[in-house]
Amino acid sequence: MAEPSTSQVCAVVITYRPDPEALRALLAAVRGQVGATVVVDNSGPEHVLPIEASEPAVGAVLRQARNIGLAQAQNLGIDWARRHGYRNVLLLDQDSLPGEGMVQALLDAIGRLGAVSPVAAVGPRFHDLREARDAPFVRLGFPFNRKLWCRPDQPTIECDFLISSGALLPMAVLDDVGDMDAGLFIDNVDLEWGFRARAKGYTLHGVCAATMHHRLGDARMPLPLGLGQVTVHGPGRLYYMMRNRVRLYRMPHTPRVWVAQDLPRVAVKLFLFGVLVAPRGRNLRFMLRGLWDGWRGRQGPCPLVPAH
Known part of the structure; x- marks a missing residue:
């Protein structure tokens, strides 16, 4: 069987009045790591997005007349990737910066893990530069969750949810589990989809070799x-x-x-x-x-x- 290729991955980048330099840095970082990038822009007609579809890092720009919310924007990007024959979707927010080789590390991990159990998604370990260390992956517990950090002897960590930015999702899983819940508009969209996928028997995993910078909160x-x-x-x-x-x-x-x-x-x-x-x-x-x-x-x- 042929090894999965990053050319089969479509990056879906959701923007809302982004910082121009941060967006260009994101597109440059993901260029060459994926087969195509589609940008879904929720900024509205009064805001000029500082990129064009003709740029080498961008396959399509889907400009929305109003803010349709994160979930619906993700669904539009996923549908574009589906119609163009991509087998995997990489979700990205405008506040993220993928590390070198992130997509290949995610793709390799989903290939290995998928041979053992059905995998809904994998995600990178990410670092908010305002924090002293990488964010942990999380397993649910009561009364407190278990926070799990990567160790040198642990290439992947099974977890109960992943943030949407940086998550790699096979299109076959999206077809089975369904797209994002557009009614949520924004917030807890990734949490709901992960819960829905796990309820159908899929697993979620953090990948320690895949890294990303990401800004959480205002x-x-x-x-x-x-x-x-x-x-x-x-x-x-x-x-x-x-x-x-x-x-x-x-x-x-x-x-x-x-x-x-x-x-x-x-x-x-x-x-x-x-x-x-x-x-x-x-x-x-x-x-x-x-x-x-x-x-x-x-x-x-x-x-x-x-x-x-």
């Missing part, structure tokens, strides 16, 4: 009394974080252990962003509306933010 802010730092999100993002976690609670494929250990985090976030982190009143209003809309099953964009 900013970091020190907490009072020396309680450490918190990743800050805007009110709109907090709405989705609250709404979509409640939606996940009610999905049959969501692990009950995740629900049990996530519930206390709701109270923690209400306290952090409703009491300690400004704009407190606006944060609290958006979070409470998110919880209410999640209970009601609302989907799509946040109703508290003007459509654009």
Whole structure:
């Protein structure tokens, strides 16, 4: 059997008013590692994307008239890759920078692991440059998750979810599990898809030889009394974080252990962003509306933010 080739991989890059230099660096880093790159841009017509489809790093640019959300944008890119015959999809956010040889390492790992068990996706170990070390892979537990870091003798780590950016997904798995849940719009999209895949008997794995830089959250802010730092999100993002976690609670494929250990985090976030982190009143209003809309099953964009 022929070895899998990176020419069979299509990178799907989702953008929303990106930093031009960061986007060019991302496209340059992934060029040569994949067969094609499709950019799905959610910025809207008033924002000029600093790239063109004629650039050698880009196979297609799918410009959206409005922000259709991360999940639906990923689905459009996946559909483009499917129609053009690609066997694997590499999902990327605009805040990521793949390391050299990342895609080949992911592809090699999915080939080895797939010979043992059905694999839904593999992802790289990533490093937020504001942190002292790489982010761990995670296994669910109660009352706390298990954080697993790469060791020299451990090429891959089975985990319970992967962030979407940097994840390599076989098209055959997407055809079986289904595309991303567009109703979530943004936030917990990767978590929901991973839960759905695992419920169908697939596994997820982190690949230690594959590396990537990735920026999580909008900013970091020190907490009072020396309680450490918190990743800050805007009110709109907090709405989705609250709404979509409640939606996940009610999905049959969501692990009950995740629900049990996530519930206390709701109270923690209400306290952090409703009491300690400004704009407190606006944060609290958006979070409470998110919880209410999640209970009601609302989907799509946040109703508290003007459509654009």
